[in-house]
Amino acid sequence: xxxxxxxxxxxxxxxxxxxxxxxxxxxxxxxxxxxxxxxxxxxxxxxxxxxxxxxxxxxxxxxxxxxxxxxxxxxxxxxxxxxxxxxxxxxxxxxxxxxxxxxxxxxxxxxxxxxxxxxxxxxxxxxxxxxxxxxxxxxxxxxxxxxxxxxxxxxxxxxxxxxxxxxxxxxxxxxxxxxxxxxxxxxxxxxxxxxxxxxxxxxxxxxxxxxxxxxxxxxxxxxxxxxxxxxxxxxxxxxxxxxxxxxxxxxxxxxxxxxxxxxxxxxxxxxxxxxxxxxxxxxxxxxxxxxxxxxxxxxxxxxxxxxxxxxxxxxxxxx
Numbered sequence: 487x488x489x490x491x492x493x494x495x496x497x498x499x500x501x502x503x504x505x506x507x508x509x510x511x512x513x514x515x516x517x518x519x520x521x522x523x524x525x526x527x528x529x530x531x532x533x534x535x536x537x538x539x540x541x542x543x544x545x546x547x548x549x550x551x552x553x554x555x556x557x558x559x560x561x562x563x564x565x566x567x568x569x570x571x572x573x574x575x576x577x578x579x580x581x582x583x584x585x586x587x588x589x590x591x592x593x594x595x596x597x598x599x600x601x602x603x604x605x606x607x608x609x610x611x612x613x614x615x616x617x618x619x620x621x622x623x624x625x626x627x628x629x630x631x632x633x634x635x636x637x638x639x640x641x642x643x644x645x646x647x648x649x650x651x652x653x654x655x656x657x658x659x660x661x662x663x664x665x666x667x668x669x670x671x672x673x674x675x676x677x678x679x680x681x682x683x684x685x686x687x688x689x690x691x692x693x694x695x696x697x698x699x700x701x702x703x704x705x706x707x708x709x710x711x712x713x714x715x716x717x718x719x720x721x722x723x724x725x726x727x728x729x730x731x732x733x734x735x736x737x738x739x740x741x742x743x744x745x746x747x748x749x750x751x752x753x754x755x756x757x758x759x760x761x762x763x764x765x766x767x768x769x770x771x772x773x774x775x776x777x778x779x780x781x782x783x784x785x786x787x788x789x790x791x792x793x794x795x796x797x798x799x800x801x802x803x804x805x
Contacts, residue, residue: 488742489738489766490734490737490738490741490742490743490744490766491520491521491522491742491743491744492519492520492521492522492744492745492746492761493521493522493523493524493549493743493744493745493746494516494521494522494523494524494745494746494747494748494749494752495523495524495526495551495705495707495712495745495746495747495748495749496523496524496525496526496711496748496749496750497526497528497551497553497711497712497713497748497750498526498528498711498750499528499529500528500529500531500533500534500537501533502750503525503534503537504533504536504537506749506750506753507537507540507541509753511753511758512749512753512758513540513541513544513546515758515761515762516541516544516546517544517545517546518762519761519762521546522546522547522548522549523541523546523547523548523549523749524548524549524551524590524592524745525537525538525548525549525550525551526551526553526594527550527551527552527553527573527577528553530576530577530580532584535580535584535586538584538586538588539584539585539586542586542587547587547589547590548586548587548588548589549588549589549590549591549592549648550577550581550588550590550591550592550645551591551592551594551650552570552573552574552577552591552592552593552594553573553594554566554569554570554573556599556600559598559599559600560598560599560713561594561595561596561597561598561599562593562594562595562596562633562673563595563596563597563598563629563670563671563672563673564621564625564626564629564630564667564671564672564673565598565629565671567628567629567632567633567636568632570593570632570633570636571632571635571636571639574591574636574639574640577591578643588645589645589646590645590646590647590648591640591645591646591647591648592647592648592649592650592681593633593636593637593647593648593649593650593675593677594649594650595649595650595651595672595673595675596650596651596652596670596672597616597670597671597672598671599713601616601670613669616669616670617669617798617802618802618803618804618805619804619805620665620668620669620804621667621668621669621671622668623664623668625668626664626667626668626673629671629673630673630674630675633673633675634675634676637675637676637677641678646678646679647677647678647679648677648678648679648680648681648703649675649677649679649680649681650681650682650683650705651672651680651681651682651683652670652672652682652683653682653683653684653689653694653697653701654666654788655667655672655674655682656682656697656700656701657785657788657789657792658674658788658789658792659674660789661788661789661792661793662793663792663793663795664795665791665792665794665795665798666792679702679703679743680701680702680703681702681703681704681705681743681745682697682701682703682704682705683705683707683747684697684698684701684704684705684706684737685705685706685707685708685747686706686707686725686729686733687707687708687723687724687725688708688723690777690781691729691732691733691773691777692773692777692778692780692781693781693784694706694733695733695736695737695773695778695781696778696781696782696784696785697785698736698737698739698740698741699740701740701741702741702743703741703743703744703745704737704740704741704743704744704745705744705745705746705747706730706733706734706737706744706745706746706747707725707746707747707748707751708723708724708725708747708748708751709724709725709730709746709747709748709751709752709755709757710724710748710750710751710752710754710755711747711748711749711750711751711754712747712748712751724751727755727757727760730746730757731760731764731770732770732771733770734746734761734764735764735765735766735768735769735770736769736770738766739769746761
């Protein structure tokens with residue numbers, strides 16, 4: 487069995503990123519294992535550019551993971567299309583000025599950062615609020631046209647584009663509706679590589695693996711770090727090493743492109759040696775049949791809910 491290609495997300499301010507890469511085990515691990523890094527561009531500073539140059543000089547490909555200010559939504563979505571393009575132009579100019587390759591660009595498509603905190607604290611209330619404030623179909627379609635143009639523009643620079651998104655978008659696509667995108671402000675855009683975020687932290691083990699067969703690439707997590715790391719609700723759900731090891735081996739049976747969130751979490755918890763020594767040819771223990779059935783049923787229920795979009799439009803007026 488060929489070992490899968492690993493890409494690690496890293497989401498740190500420049501100074502903390504510099505300190506992470508200065509640890510003697512980090513860059514050798516990435517280079518010797520043929521890994522890549524998807525770097526969250528929370529700033530565009532000379533210090534960050536030096537980090538990218540260091541990685542690229544050691545043969546570690548670096549993806550420009552576009553991020554915005556928190557006040558602008560932080561992640562890309564239907565509400566900040568203009569700012570998303572501006573961020574790309576800023577990133578391209580920064581890369582040219584600093585002499586960076588940045589072979590790929592990552593579009594992290596999620597609902598606004600302010601709403602994610604509400605979901606962590608009270609999921610049902612937050613989702614009901616988003617349903618009541620859902621966008622029109624034309625708003626979503628207009629945003630998708632804008633992102634299609636952005637993808638074309640990025641590709642014209644010689645870079646490929648990948649999108650990180652919620653796996654439920656796969657269910658909505660199958661249902662042929664727009665309810666999820668209208669509620670969360672998501673967009674469905676054609677890119678070079680789709681990377682659904684199949685995080686057992688939030689979906690459960692069986693819930694995440696229920697999407698493996700449909701995923702071109704598979705992102706796993708959460709090991710720690712990230713913008714929500716100081717939220718007690720998030721920290722309480724970080725993966726154990728045993729869970730990550732099993733998830734990686736299960737995912738490798740379906741995709742050769744695996745992503746891990748996050749690099750800083752793996753480093754801080756001392757997991758790099760374990761990652762280098764994974765026995766990819768050993769299948770993980772099977773999940774209980776009851777868990778697998780529940781996950782399949784949940785996906786079926788998702789599609790039923792999405793197909794009820796006309797009923798929601800009739801019965802639940804938009805605020």
